[in-house]
Amino acid sequence: MNPRRTNLLAPGAAAVTVVLWASAFVSIRSAGDAYSPGALALGRLSAGAVALGVICLLRREGLPPRAAWRGIAISGVLWFGFYMVVLNWGEQQVDAGTAALVVNIGPILIALLGARLLGDPMPPRLLAGMGVSFAGAVAVGLSMSGGGGSSVLGVVLCLLAAVGYAGGVVAQKPALAKASALQVTTFGCLVGAVGCLPFAGQLVGEAADVPLSATLNMVYLGVFPTALAFTTWAYALARTTASRMGATTYAVPALVVLMSWLALGEVPGPLTLGGGALCLAGVAVSRSRPRAAAERAAAPESSPEPQPEGASESA
Template sequence: MKGKMKIIIAYALAVLLWASAFPGIRVGLEHYSPEHLSLVRLLIGSIGLLVFAFIAKIGLPRLKDVPVIFVLGFLGFSVYHTALSIGEQTVSAGAASLLVSTTPIFSAILATFFLKERMRGLSWIGSVIAFLGVFIIMIGTGDSFVLEMGVFIILIGALGESMYFVFQSHYLKQYGFLPFTVYTILAGTIFLLLFLPGLGSAIATAPAAINMTVVYLGLFPTLIPYFCIAYVTSKVGASEATSVLYLTPAFAILIAWLWLEEVPTIITIVGGILTLIGVGMTNKQTIHVNESLANHST
Protein backbone atom coordinates (compact mmCIF):
# COMPACT_ATOMS: atom_id res chain seq x y z
CA MET A 1 0.00 0.00 0.00
CA LYS A 2 2.87 2.37 0.82
CA GLY A 3 4.41 1.77 -2.60
CA LYS A 4 1.09 2.50 -4.31
CA MET A 5 0.69 5.74 -2.37
CA LYS A 6 4.20 6.84 -3.40
CA ILE A 7 3.30 6.23 -7.05
CA ILE A 8 0.09 8.27 -6.69
CA ILE A 9 2.00 11.13 -5.04
CA ALA A 10 4.65 11.04 -7.79
CA TYR A 11 1.92 11.13 -10.46
CA ALA A 12 0.17 14.04 -8.77
CA LEU A 13 3.37 16.06 -8.39
CA ALA A 14 4.37 15.54 -12.03
CA VAL A 15 0.97 16.53 -13.45
CA LEU A 16 0.35 19.48 -11.13
CA LEU A 17 3.84 20.92 -11.46
CA TRP A 18 3.88 20.63 -15.25
CA ALA A 19 0.37 22.07 -15.43
CA SER A 20 1.37 25.03 -13.25
CA ALA A 21 4.19 25.94 -15.64
CA PHE A 22 1.80 27.25 -18.31
CA PRO A 23 0.17 29.97 -16.15
CA GLY A 24 3.55 30.57 -14.49
CA ILE A 25 5.00 31.48 -17.88
CA ARG A 26 2.19 33.99 -18.42
CA VAL A 27 3.08 35.62 -15.10
CA GLY A 28 6.78 35.75 -15.97
CA LEU A 29 5.97 37.39 -19.30
CA GLU A 30 4.43 40.35 -17.47
CA HIS A 31 7.99 41.60 -17.00
CA TYR A 32 10.47 39.37 -18.86
CA SER A 33 10.86 39.00 -22.59
CA PRO A 34 10.19 35.43 -23.82
CA GLU A 35 13.91 34.95 -24.50
CA HIS A 36 14.99 36.15 -21.06
CA LEU A 37 12.28 34.11 -19.35
CA SER A 38 13.38 30.92 -21.12
CA LEU A 39 17.04 31.58 -20.33
CA VAL A 40 16.63 32.40 -16.65
CA ARG A 41 14.30 29.44 -16.15
CA LEU A 42 16.79 26.99 -17.67
CA LEU A 43 19.72 28.65 -15.86
CA ILE A 44 18.02 28.07 -12.52
CA GLY A 45 17.13 24.51 -13.54
CA SER A 46 20.69 23.86 -14.72
CA ILE A 47 22.13 24.97 -11.39
CA GLY A 48 19.80 22.56 -9.63
CA LEU A 49 20.78 19.78 -12.03
CA LEU A 50 24.49 20.43 -11.53
CA VAL A 51 24.01 20.04 -7.78
CA PHE A 52 22.10 16.80 -8.40
CA ALA A 53 24.74 15.55 -10.84
CA PHE A 54 27.48 16.21 -8.28
CA ILE A 55 25.60 14.42 -5.48
CA ALA A 56 24.63 11.50 -7.75
CA LYS A 57 28.15 11.37 -9.19
CA ILE A 58 26.96 11.49 -12.78
CA GLY A 59 29.91 11.22 -15.13
CA LEU A 60 30.59 13.09 -18.34
CA PRO A 61 29.19 11.89 -21.68
CA ARG A 62 31.42 10.31 -24.31
CA LEU A 63 33.11 12.89 -26.50
CA LYS A 64 31.66 11.35 -29.67
CA ASP A 65 28.10 11.85 -28.33
CA VAL A 66 28.53 15.52 -27.42
CA PRO A 67 27.40 16.91 -30.85
CA VAL A 68 24.19 14.86 -30.72
CA ILE A 69 23.57 15.92 -27.11
CA PHE A 70 23.86 19.57 -28.18
CA VAL A 71 21.49 19.08 -31.13
CA LEU A 72 18.90 17.30 -28.98
CA GLY A 73 19.30 19.83 -26.17
CA PHE A 74 18.72 22.62 -28.67
CA LEU A 75 15.55 20.99 -30.04
CA GLY A 76 14.09 19.71 -26.80
CA PHE A 77 14.87 22.65 -24.55
CA SER A 78 16.14 25.76 -26.37
CA VAL A 79 13.51 25.62 -29.13
CA TYR A 80 10.71 24.23 -26.98
CA HIS A 81 10.99 26.66 -24.07
CA THR A 82 11.60 29.74 -26.22
CA ALA A 83 8.76 28.93 -28.62
CA LEU A 84 6.38 28.23 -25.74
CA SER A 85 7.24 31.55 -24.07
CA ILE A 86 6.87 33.49 -27.34
CA GLY A 87 3.57 31.78 -28.08
CA GLU A 88 2.13 32.43 -24.63
CA GLN A 89 2.39 36.16 -25.22
CA THR A 90 -0.85 35.83 -27.19
CA VAL A 91 -2.13 32.32 -26.37
CA SER A 92 -3.76 31.53 -23.03
CA ALA A 93 -2.08 29.13 -20.62
CA GLY A 94 -4.84 26.53 -21.04
CA ALA A 95 -4.76 26.67 -24.83
CA ALA A 96 -0.95 26.43 -24.80
CA SER A 97 -1.08 23.26 -22.69
CA LEU A 98 -3.54 21.71 -25.13
CA LEU A 99 -1.29 22.57 -28.08
CA VAL A 100 1.75 21.05 -26.38
CA SER A 101 -0.26 17.84 -25.87
CA THR A 102 0.12 17.23 -29.63
CA THR A 103 3.75 16.25 -28.99
CA PRO A 104 2.96 12.49 -29.03
CA ILE A 105 1.41 12.82 -32.49
CA PHE A 106 4.44 14.63 -33.92
CA SER A 107 6.61 11.97 -32.26
CA ALA A 108 4.63 9.13 -33.78
CA ILE A 109 4.71 10.65 -37.27
CA LEU A 110 8.45 11.33 -37.07
CA ALA A 111 9.12 7.80 -35.84
CA THR A 112 7.09 6.45 -38.77
CA PHE A 113 9.35 8.18 -41.28
CA PHE A 114 12.73 8.03 -39.55
CA LEU A 115 12.58 4.93 -37.34
CA LYS A 116 10.37 2.84 -39.64
CA GLU A 117 7.73 2.43 -36.92
CA ARG A 118 4.18 1.77 -38.06
CA MET A 119 1.15 3.96 -37.48
CA ARG A 120 -2.04 2.00 -37.97
CA GLY A 121 -5.29 3.35 -39.40
CA LEU A 122 -6.67 4.40 -36.02
CA SER A 123 -3.52 6.42 -35.35
CA TRP A 124 -3.87 8.38 -38.59
CA ILE A 125 -7.55 9.04 -37.85
CA GLY A 126 -6.59 10.20 -34.37
CA SER A 127 -3.96 12.53 -35.84
CA VAL A 128 -6.53 14.11 -38.15
CA ILE A 129 -8.98 14.59 -35.26
CA ALA A 130 -6.26 16.08 -33.05
CA PHE A 131 -5.14 18.58 -35.67
CA LEU A 132 -8.78 19.51 -36.34
CA GLY A 133 -8.91 20.31 -32.62
CA VAL A 134 -5.73 22.38 -32.97
CA PHE A 135 -7.27 24.31 -35.85
CA ILE A 136 -10.35 25.06 -33.74
CA ILE A 137 -8.12 26.24 -30.89
CA MET A 138 -6.19 28.33 -33.41
CA ILE A 139 -9.27 30.28 -34.49
CA GLY A 140 -10.80 30.48 -31.06
CA THR A 141 -7.99 31.68 -28.80
CA GLY A 142 -8.74 35.36 -29.21
CA ASP A 143 -11.82 37.54 -29.12
CA SER A 144 -12.53 36.92 -32.80
CA PHE A 145 -12.15 34.10 -35.31
CA VAL A 146 -8.65 34.80 -36.59
CA LEU A 147 -5.61 32.61 -37.09
CA GLU A 148 -3.37 33.14 -34.08
CA MET A 149 0.35 33.21 -34.92
CA GLY A 150 1.21 32.26 -31.34
CA VAL A 151 -0.39 28.87 -31.98
CA PHE A 152 2.00 28.19 -34.87
CA ILE A 153 4.98 29.15 -32.71
CA ILE A 154 3.92 26.82 -29.89
CA LEU A 155 3.47 24.01 -32.42
CA ILE A 156 7.04 24.63 -33.60
CA GLY A 157 8.12 24.15 -30.00
CA ALA A 158 6.09 20.93 -29.76
CA LEU A 159 7.72 19.71 -32.96
CA GLY A 160 11.19 20.43 -31.55
CA GLU A 161 10.33 18.53 -28.39
CA SER A 162 8.99 15.65 -30.49
CA MET A 163 12.26 15.40 -32.39
CA TYR A 164 14.08 15.29 -29.06
CA PHE A 165 11.89 12.41 -27.86
CA VAL A 166 12.15 10.38 -31.07
CA PHE A 167 15.91 10.59 -31.56
CA GLN A 168 16.98 10.20 -27.93
CA SER A 169 16.03 6.51 -27.53
CA HIS A 170 19.46 5.13 -28.51
CA TYR A 171 21.20 7.41 -26.01
CA LEU A 172 18.76 6.69 -23.20
CA LYS A 173 19.83 3.06 -23.39
CA GLN A 174 23.48 4.09 -23.13
CA TYR A 175 23.29 6.70 -20.40
CA GLY A 176 19.99 6.20 -18.59
CA PHE A 177 17.09 8.61 -18.28
CA LEU A 178 18.32 11.03 -15.62
CA PRO A 179 21.96 11.46 -16.79
CA PHE A 180 20.88 12.05 -20.39
CA THR A 181 18.29 14.60 -19.24
CA VAL A 182 20.99 16.44 -17.30
CA TYR A 183 23.26 16.53 -20.36
CA THR A 184 20.58 17.81 -22.74
CA ILE A 185 19.15 20.46 -20.41
CA LEU A 186 22.64 21.83 -19.82
CA ALA A 187 23.28 21.82 -23.58
CA GLY A 188 19.98 23.59 -24.26
CA THR A 189 20.83 26.22 -21.66
CA ILE A 190 24.17 26.96 -23.34
CA PHE A 191 22.39 27.86 -26.60
CA LEU A 192 20.12 30.28 -24.75
CA LEU A 193 23.12 32.18 -23.39
CA LEU A 194 22.78 34.08 -26.67
CA PHE A 195 20.04 36.04 -24.87
CA LEU A 196 22.20 36.87 -21.85
CA PRO A 197 22.63 40.62 -22.65
CA GLY A 198 20.17 42.62 -20.58
CA LEU A 199 19.16 39.72 -18.33
CA GLY A 200 20.81 41.22 -15.24
CA SER A 201 18.84 44.44 -15.64
CA ALA A 202 15.62 42.50 -16.20
CA ILE A 203 16.15 40.51 -13.00
CA ALA A 204 17.03 43.63 -10.99
CA THR A 205 13.97 45.57 -12.10
CA ALA A 206 11.43 42.72 -11.90
CA PRO A 207 8.87 42.79 -9.08
CA ALA A 208 9.69 40.32 -6.31
CA ALA A 209 6.53 38.31 -6.96
CA ILE A 210 7.49 37.76 -10.60
CA ASN A 211 11.05 36.78 -9.70
CA MET A 212 9.68 34.28 -7.19
CA THR A 213 7.47 32.84 -9.93
CA VAL A 214 10.47 32.53 -12.26
CA VAL A 215 12.52 30.78 -9.56
CA TYR A 216 9.57 28.44 -9.04
CA LEU A 217 9.45 27.72 -12.79
CA GLY A 218 13.16 26.98 -12.88
CA LEU A 219 13.26 24.65 -9.89
CA PHE A 220 9.89 22.93 -9.72
CA PRO A 221 8.20 22.30 -13.12
CA THR A 222 11.60 22.08 -14.82
CA LEU A 223 13.18 19.56 -12.43
CA ILE A 224 10.95 17.70 -9.98
CA PRO A 225 8.58 16.04 -12.51
CA TYR A 226 11.59 14.35 -14.17
CA PHE A 227 12.40 12.57 -10.93
CA CYS A 228 8.74 11.74 -10.31
CA ILE A 229 8.24 10.18 -13.75
CA ALA A 230 11.57 8.37 -13.51
CA TYR A 231 10.40 6.84 -10.21
CA VAL A 232 6.99 5.83 -11.58
CA THR A 233 8.56 4.43 -14.75
CA SER A 234 10.81 2.21 -12.65
CA LYS A 235 7.73 0.83 -10.88
CA VAL A 236 5.06 0.49 -13.58
CA GLY A 237 6.80 0.94 -16.95
CA ALA A 238 7.05 3.90 -19.30
CA SER A 239 3.75 3.49 -21.16
CA GLU A 240 1.61 3.44 -18.03
CA ALA A 241 3.73 6.10 -16.35
CA THR A 242 3.21 8.58 -19.17
CA SER A 243 -0.47 7.90 -19.83
CA VAL A 244 -1.45 10.10 -16.90
CA LEU A 245 0.29 13.11 -18.47
CA TYR A 246 -2.78 13.65 -20.66
CA LEU A 247 -4.42 15.08 -17.53
CA THR A 248 -1.95 17.98 -17.63
CA PRO A 249 -4.04 20.30 -19.89
CA ALA A 250 -7.13 19.91 -17.67
CA PHE A 251 -5.15 20.92 -14.60
CA ALA A 252 -3.38 23.71 -16.52
CA ILE A 253 -6.77 25.19 -17.43
CA LEU A 254 -7.95 24.88 -13.82
CA ILE A 255 -4.79 26.45 -12.36
CA ALA A 256 -4.88 29.27 -14.94
CA TRP A 257 -8.50 29.96 -13.95
CA LEU A 258 -7.65 30.07 -10.23
CA TRP A 259 -4.32 31.91 -10.60
CA LEU A 260 -4.88 34.23 -13.56
CA GLU A 261 -8.68 34.20 -13.83
CA GLU A 262 -8.31 32.92 -17.40
CA VAL A 263 -11.64 31.49 -18.45
CA PRO A 264 -11.37 29.25 -21.54
CA THR A 265 -13.78 29.97 -24.37
CA ILE A 266 -16.27 27.35 -25.49
CA ILE A 267 -14.35 27.14 -28.78
CA THR A 268 -11.11 26.38 -26.93
CA ILE A 269 -12.80 23.71 -24.82
CA VAL A 270 -14.30 22.02 -27.89
CA GLY A 271 -10.96 22.16 -29.71
CA GLY A 272 -9.19 20.85 -26.63
CA ILE A 273 -11.55 17.89 -26.28
CA LEU A 274 -11.04 16.97 -29.93
CA THR A 275 -7.26 17.34 -29.58
CA LEU A 276 -7.09 15.09 -26.53
CA ILE A 277 -9.38 12.48 -28.11
CA GLY A 278 -7.17 12.43 -31.20
CA VAL A 279 -3.98 12.24 -29.15
CA GLY A 280 -5.47 9.41 -27.09
CA MET A 281 -6.36 7.44 -30.22
CA THR A 282 -2.89 7.92 -31.66
CA ASN A 283 -1.19 7.06 -28.40
CA LYS A 284 -3.12 3.80 -28.08
CA GLN A 285 -1.72 2.55 -31.36
CA THR A 286 1.85 3.83 -30.97
CA ILE A 287 2.91 2.73 -27.49
CA HIS A 288 6.55 2.24 -28.41
CA VAL A 289 6.99 5.81 -29.61
CA ASN A 290 5.18 7.31 -26.68
CA GLU A 291 7.34 5.52 -24.17
CA SER A 292 9.81 8.28 -24.95
CA LEU A 293 7.38 10.70 -23.31
CA ALA A 294 8.68 9.57 -19.96
CA ASN A 295 10.95 12.56 -20.47
CA HIS A 296 8.15 15.03 -21.12
CA SER A 297 8.84 18.62 -20.00
CA THR A 298 7.16 22.04 -19.90
Protein backbone atom coordinates in the same frame (compact mmCIF):
# COMPACT_ATOMS: atom_id res chain seq x y z
CA MET B 1 13.74 -4.01 -10.98
CA ASN B 2 10.47 -5.94 -10.86
CA PRO B 3 8.75 -5.54 -14.28
CA ARG B 4 5.37 -5.04 -12.62
CA ARG B 5 6.79 -2.22 -10.49
CA THR B 6 8.30 -0.64 -13.62
CA ASN B 7 4.91 -0.83 -15.34
CA LEU B 8 3.50 1.30 -12.49
CA LEU B 9 6.41 3.75 -12.15
CA ALA B 10 6.59 4.72 -15.83
CA PRO B 11 2.94 5.91 -16.09
CA GLY B 12 3.38 7.64 -12.73
CA ALA B 13 6.44 9.48 -14.03
CA ALA B 14 4.52 10.51 -17.15
CA ALA B 15 1.66 11.81 -14.98
CA VAL B 16 4.07 13.94 -12.91
CA THR B 17 5.48 15.40 -16.12
CA VAL B 18 2.06 16.27 -17.55
CA VAL B 19 0.87 17.95 -14.34
CA LEU B 20 4.04 20.04 -13.97
CA TRP B 21 4.11 21.03 -17.65
CA ALA B 22 0.50 22.14 -17.35
CA SER B 23 1.39 24.27 -14.31
CA ALA B 24 4.15 25.89 -16.38
CA PHE B 25 1.59 27.61 -18.61
CA VAL B 26 0.15 29.40 -15.57
CA SER B 27 3.62 30.48 -14.37
CA ILE B 28 4.78 31.55 -17.84
CA ARG B 29 1.77 33.84 -18.10
CA SER B 30 3.03 35.75 -15.05
CA ALA B 31 6.78 35.65 -15.67
CA GLY B 32 6.38 36.33 -19.40
CA ASP B 33 4.83 39.73 -18.69
CA ALA B 34 8.03 40.83 -16.94
CA TYR B 35 10.82 38.99 -18.77
CA SER B 36 11.66 38.94 -22.47
CA PRO B 37 11.51 35.51 -24.19
CA GLY B 38 15.26 34.85 -24.27
CA ALA B 39 15.89 36.09 -20.73
CA LEU B 40 13.05 33.96 -19.36
CA ALA B 41 14.38 30.88 -21.16
CA LEU B 42 17.94 31.45 -19.87
CA GLY B 43 16.77 32.05 -16.30
CA ARG B 44 14.56 28.97 -16.35
CA LEU B 45 17.29 26.76 -17.81
CA SER B 46 19.92 28.12 -15.41
CA ALA B 47 17.75 27.34 -12.38
CA GLY B 48 17.04 23.89 -13.80
CA ALA B 49 20.71 23.18 -14.55
CA VAL B 50 21.75 24.15 -11.00
CA ALA B 51 19.08 21.92 -9.42
CA LEU B 52 19.95 19.00 -11.69
CA GLY B 53 23.68 19.50 -11.19
CA VAL B 54 23.32 19.29 -7.40
CA ILE B 55 21.33 16.06 -7.72
CA CYS B 56 23.90 14.59 -10.11
CA LEU B 57 26.71 15.39 -7.68
CA LEU B 58 24.84 13.83 -4.77
CA ARG B 59 24.12 10.70 -6.81
CA ARG B 60 27.62 10.68 -8.34
CA GLU B 61 26.18 10.23 -11.82
CA GLY B 62 29.25 11.43 -13.69
CA LEU B 63 29.41 12.27 -17.40
CA PRO B 64 27.18 10.44 -19.89
CA PRO B 65 28.83 7.88 -22.19
CA ARG B 66 30.24 9.32 -25.40
CA ALA B 67 27.65 7.44 -27.47
CA ALA B 68 24.82 9.39 -25.79
CA TRP B 69 26.19 12.87 -26.44
CA ARG B 70 24.84 13.25 -29.97
CA GLY B 71 21.23 12.79 -28.83
CA ILE B 72 21.79 14.90 -25.71
CA ALA B 73 23.27 17.78 -27.73
CA ILE B 74 20.50 17.74 -30.35
CA SER B 75 17.72 17.57 -27.78
CA GLY B 76 19.43 20.29 -25.72
CA VAL B 77 19.59 22.68 -28.66
CA LEU B 78 16.15 21.92 -30.14
CA TRP B 79 14.01 21.28 -27.06
CA PHE B 80 15.64 22.92 -24.05
CA GLY B 81 16.94 25.95 -25.94
CA PHE B 82 15.17 26.71 -29.22
CA TYR B 83 11.73 25.48 -28.14
CA MET B 84 11.63 27.53 -24.94
CA VAL B 85 12.75 30.76 -26.59
CA VAL B 86 10.41 30.64 -29.59
CA LEU B 87 7.45 29.46 -27.47
CA ASN B 88 7.95 32.36 -25.04
CA TRP B 89 8.15 34.73 -28.00
CA GLY B 90 5.17 33.17 -29.76
CA GLU B 91 2.94 33.46 -26.71
CA GLN B 92 3.60 37.20 -26.70
CA GLN B 93 2.20 37.40 -30.24
CA VAL B 94 -0.87 35.15 -30.03
CA ASP B 95 -3.45 34.30 -27.41
CA ALA B 96 -3.04 31.22 -25.22
CA GLY B 97 -5.68 29.23 -27.11
CA THR B 98 -4.02 29.69 -30.49
CA ALA B 99 -0.60 28.87 -29.02
CA ALA B 100 -1.90 25.68 -27.41
CA LEU B 101 -3.60 24.64 -30.64
CA VAL B 102 -0.52 25.14 -32.85
CA VAL B 103 1.97 23.60 -30.39
CA ASN B 104 -0.27 20.54 -30.08
CA ILE B 105 0.74 19.37 -33.54
CA GLY B 106 3.95 18.34 -31.73
CA PRO B 107 2.71 14.86 -30.71
CA ILE B 108 1.65 14.21 -34.32
CA LEU B 109 5.12 15.19 -35.56
CA ILE B 110 6.68 12.98 -32.86
CA ALA B 111 4.63 10.00 -34.06
CA LEU B 112 5.61 10.59 -37.69
CA LEU B 113 9.30 11.14 -36.92
CA GLY B 114 9.33 8.23 -34.45
CA ALA B 115 7.90 5.88 -37.06
CA ARG B 116 10.32 7.10 -39.73
CA LEU B 117 13.54 7.41 -37.73
CA LEU B 118 13.10 5.08 -34.74
CA GLY B 119 10.82 2.43 -36.20
CA ASP B 120 8.10 3.12 -33.62
CA PRO B 121 4.91 1.13 -34.26
CA MET B 122 1.73 3.01 -35.12
CA PRO B 123 -1.07 0.82 -33.71
CA PRO B 124 -4.67 1.78 -34.52
CA ARG B 125 -5.43 2.64 -30.88
CA LEU B 126 -2.57 5.15 -30.79
CA LEU B 127 -3.73 6.81 -34.02
CA ALA B 128 -7.36 6.88 -32.85
CA GLY B 129 -6.40 8.33 -29.47
CA MET B 130 -4.27 11.03 -31.06
CA GLY B 131 -7.14 11.96 -33.37
CA VAL B 132 -9.57 12.28 -30.46
CA SER B 133 -7.08 14.28 -28.38
CA PHE B 134 -6.24 16.61 -31.26
CA ALA B 135 -9.96 17.30 -31.77
CA GLY B 136 -10.12 18.17 -28.07
CA ALA B 137 -7.10 20.46 -28.39
CA VAL B 138 -8.78 22.23 -31.31
CA ALA B 139 -11.92 22.74 -29.19
CA VAL B 140 -9.88 24.09 -26.27
CA GLY B 141 -7.87 26.36 -28.57
CA LEU B 142 -10.95 27.79 -30.28
CA SER B 143 -12.75 28.34 -26.99
CA MET B 144 -9.77 30.16 -25.44
CA SER B 145 -8.88 32.26 -28.49
CA GLY B 146 -9.54 35.96 -28.13
CA GLY B 147 -10.70 38.10 -31.02
CA GLY B 148 -7.85 39.67 -32.97
CA GLY B 149 -5.20 38.29 -30.65
CA SER B 150 -3.26 36.31 -33.26
CA SER B 151 -0.54 37.28 -35.71
CA VAL B 152 1.15 35.44 -38.55
CA LEU B 153 4.49 35.79 -36.76
CA GLY B 154 3.07 34.30 -33.55
CA VAL B 155 1.58 31.30 -35.35
CA VAL B 156 4.86 30.67 -37.20
CA LEU B 157 6.80 30.87 -33.91
CA CYS B 158 4.47 28.37 -32.21
CA LEU B 159 4.78 26.09 -35.24
CA LEU B 160 8.58 26.27 -34.97
CA ALA B 161 8.27 25.47 -31.26
CA ALA B 162 6.28 22.33 -32.10
CA VAL B 163 8.94 21.26 -34.61
CA GLY B 164 11.72 21.83 -32.06
CA TYR B 165 9.78 19.88 -29.42
CA ALA B 166 9.23 16.93 -31.75
CA GLY B 167 12.82 16.86 -32.99
CA GLY B 168 14.15 17.05 -29.43
CA VAL B 169 12.03 14.14 -28.22
CA VAL B 170 13.01 11.89 -31.13
CA ALA B 171 16.71 12.75 -30.66
CA GLN B 172 16.49 12.10 -26.92
CA LYS B 173 15.05 8.60 -27.22
CA PRO B 174 18.24 6.82 -28.48
CA ALA B 175 20.37 8.66 -25.89
CA LEU B 176 18.27 7.13 -23.11
CA ALA B 177 19.42 3.67 -24.19
CA LYS B 178 23.01 4.66 -23.37
CA ALA B 179 22.70 7.06 -20.40
CA SER B 180 20.42 7.51 -17.39
CA ALA B 181 17.36 9.75 -17.47
CA LEU B 182 19.06 12.11 -15.01
CA GLN B 183 22.21 12.37 -17.12
CA VAL B 184 20.29 13.00 -20.35
CA THR B 185 18.12 15.67 -18.70
CA THR B 186 20.94 17.40 -16.83
CA PHE B 187 23.29 17.77 -19.76
CA GLY B 188 20.47 18.52 -22.21
CA CYS B 189 19.40 21.36 -19.91
CA LEU B 190 23.01 22.55 -19.67
CA VAL B 191 23.37 22.55 -23.47
CA GLY B 192 20.17 24.60 -23.75
CA ALA B 193 21.40 27.08 -21.13
CA VAL B 194 24.73 27.53 -22.94
CA GLY B 195 22.83 28.13 -26.17
CA CYS B 196 20.82 30.88 -24.47
CA LEU B 197 23.87 32.71 -23.04
CA PRO B 198 23.54 35.52 -25.63
CA PHE B 199 20.48 36.61 -23.60
CA ALA B 200 22.52 36.94 -20.36
CA GLY B 201 22.68 40.73 -20.61
CA GLN B 202 18.90 40.96 -20.95
CA LEU B 203 18.38 38.64 -18.00
CA VAL B 204 20.67 40.64 -15.70
CA GLY B 205 19.15 43.95 -16.74
CA GLU B 206 15.55 42.82 -16.42
CA ALA B 207 16.02 40.95 -13.13
CA ALA B 208 16.85 44.22 -11.39
CA ASP B 209 13.52 45.82 -12.35
CA VAL B 210 10.89 43.06 -12.45
CA PRO B 211 8.63 42.14 -9.51
CA LEU B 212 9.90 39.43 -7.17
CA SER B 213 6.90 37.25 -8.08
CA ALA B 214 8.07 37.08 -11.71
CA THR B 215 11.56 35.94 -10.66
CA LEU B 216 10.10 33.35 -8.29
CA ASN B 217 7.92 32.06 -11.14
CA MET B 218 11.02 31.80 -13.32
CA VAL B 219 12.85 29.81 -10.63
CA TYR B 220 9.78 27.57 -10.20
CA LEU B 221 9.78 26.93 -13.95
CA GLY B 222 13.42 25.88 -13.76
CA VAL B 223 13.19 23.60 -10.72
CA PHE B 224 9.85 21.85 -11.26
CA PRO B 225 8.55 21.94 -14.88
CA THR B 226 12.16 21.71 -16.16
CA ALA B 227 14.45 19.85 -13.72
CA LEU B 228 11.87 17.48 -12.23
CA ALA B 229 9.39 17.14 -15.10
CA PHE B 230 11.98 16.63 -17.84
CA THR B 231 13.66 13.95 -15.70
CA THR B 232 10.40 12.07 -15.10
CA TRP B 233 9.66 12.47 -18.82
CA ALA B 234 13.02 10.92 -19.74
CA TYR B 235 12.45 8.06 -17.27
CA ALA B 236 9.08 7.26 -18.85
CA LEU B 237 10.32 7.78 -22.43
CA ALA B 238 13.09 5.22 -21.85
CA ARG B 239 10.39 2.64 -21.11
CA THR B 240 7.97 3.26 -23.99
CA THR B 241 7.89 4.66 -27.52
CA ALA B 242 8.28 8.32 -28.42
CA SER B 243 4.89 8.23 -30.16
CA ARG B 244 3.05 6.97 -27.08
CA MET B 245 4.77 9.48 -24.79
CA GLY B 246 3.98 12.30 -27.20
CA ALA B 247 0.30 11.35 -27.14
CA THR B 248 0.35 11.52 -23.34
CA THR B 249 1.05 15.26 -23.46
CA TYR B 250 -2.40 15.84 -24.94
CA ALA B 251 -3.60 15.78 -21.33
CA VAL B 252 -1.79 19.10 -20.77
CA PRO B 253 -4.51 21.37 -22.30
CA ALA B 254 -7.19 19.78 -20.11
CA LEU B 255 -5.09 20.33 -16.98
CA VAL B 256 -4.27 23.91 -18.01
CA VAL B 257 -8.01 24.62 -18.20
CA LEU B 258 -8.49 23.19 -14.71
CA MET B 259 -5.50 25.04 -13.22
CA SER B 260 -6.52 28.33 -14.80
CA TRP B 261 -9.96 27.84 -13.29
CA LEU B 262 -8.56 27.17 -9.80
CA ALA B 263 -5.59 29.57 -9.78
CA LEU B 264 -6.76 32.44 -11.98
CA GLY B 265 -10.53 32.23 -11.60
CA GLU B 266 -10.99 31.78 -15.36
CA VAL B 267 -14.26 29.85 -15.54
CA PRO B 268 -14.23 27.56 -18.60
CA GLY B 269 -17.21 27.42 -20.91
CA PRO B 270 -18.95 24.28 -22.17
CA LEU B 271 -16.76 24.07 -25.31
CA THR B 272 -13.58 24.31 -23.22
CA LEU B 273 -14.75 21.63 -20.80
CA GLY B 274 -15.82 19.36 -23.66
CA GLY B 275 -12.47 19.82 -25.40
CA GLY B 276 -10.60 19.03 -22.20
CA ALA B 277 -12.63 15.86 -21.74
CA LEU B 278 -11.80 14.82 -25.31
CA CYS B 279 -8.08 15.40 -24.66
CA LEU B 280 -8.15 13.09 -21.64
CA ALA B 281 -10.27 10.48 -23.42
CA GLY B 282 -7.85 10.42 -26.35
CA VAL B 283 -4.87 9.93 -24.02
CA ALA B 284 -6.68 7.01 -22.36
CA VAL B 285 -7.35 5.40 -25.75
CA SER B 286 -3.79 5.95 -27.02
CA ARG B 287 -2.24 4.33 -23.94
CA SER B 288 -4.67 1.39 -23.80
CA ARG B 289 -3.87 -2.07 -25.13
CA PRO B 290 -6.08 -4.75 -26.61
CA ARG B 291 -7.66 -6.88 -23.88
CA ALA B 292 -5.75 -10.02 -24.83
CA ALA B 293 -2.39 -8.20 -24.65
CA ALA B 294 -3.29 -6.61 -21.33
CA GLU B 295 -4.28 -9.98 -19.88
CA ARG B 296 -1.00 -11.53 -21.02
CA ALA B 297 0.98 -8.69 -19.43
CA ALA B 298 -0.93 -8.95 -16.15
CA ALA B 299 -0.81 -12.73 -15.90
CA PRO B 300 1.93 -14.06 -13.58
CA GLU B 301 4.59 -16.14 -15.18
CA SER B 302 3.58 -19.77 -14.96
CA SER B 303 6.15 -22.22 -13.66
CA PRO B 304 6.67 -25.43 -15.63
CA GLU B 305 4.89 -28.48 -14.33
CA PRO B 306 7.16 -31.01 -12.60
CA GLN B 307 8.19 -33.85 -14.86
CA PRO B 308 8.66 -37.46 -13.91
CA GLU B 309 12.21 -38.57 -13.28
CA GLY B 310 13.98 -39.44 -16.47
CA ALA B 311 11.63 -37.44 -18.66
CA SER B 312 13.23 -35.34 -21.39
CA GLU B 313 13.23 -31.53 -20.80
CA SER B 314 12.44 -30.80 -24.44
CA ALA B 315 9.66 -32.24 -26.53
